[in-house]
Amino acid sequence: MENRWCSACGCSYLPRPQAPRQAYCTKPECRRERRRIWQLAKRRSDPDYLMNQTQAQKDWAARNQDYWKRYRQQHPAYVERNRDQQRERNDLRKLEGVAKMAPSADALSLDTGTYELRRIGCEVNANMASWIVAITVLSRGSGPPATAV
Ligand SMILES: [Zn+2]
Known part of the structure; x- marks a missing residue:
């Protein structure tokens, strides 16, 4: 195998x-x-x-009608984590609204070219494979699309 x-x-x-x-x-x-x-x-x-x-x-x-009520009472860290995640989602939603109005220059700064793509976060990656990928910028939000490879 x-x-x-x-x-x-x-x-x-x-x-x-x-x-x-x-x-x-x-x-x-x-x-x-x-x-x-x-x-x-x-x-x-x-x-x-x-x-x-x-x-x-x-x-x-x-x-088990009061399961989640009891669970939240017994796991304050869970409640706090949920609260933080909801705050992050709310903030992200606000940012997305802003992004739709005016795309940020940083988000579109990737240039057409050849890149090495590899997975991160694996504990066994001494001989980790990577891929060579070609990325072509088709549009930067205004003006005619860039030429494709
Ligand atoms: Zn796995």
Whole structure:
């Protein structure tokens, strides 16, 4: 078996011989991502599955009406983190509004050219592959588009 690149994290991994179509590495967060993608597809393609899941969630919520209230009381760090993330989303929304009105020069400063593209954040990347990519600026927001390569 040859090394592959995980569909979730992009890191290199050795697939198990019993799973020739394996597309994700064995990290817990990548397994969760695989499961999430599978569930998303299943909900879209199987109306019975979707209905069962929806009903099960409703039943659970009816049996545990104060779950989230209690959870928030018991996990103040979770509440604070949520608050921070919402603040960031609100700030980003404000910035996006500004960006739509006047694109910033910094955001469009990438020039047409050849770049080396590589994944960051993998712990096993001593021999990490990288890609040589050609990026062509098609438009800088005003004027005619630049020529394509
Ligand atoms: Zn992974």
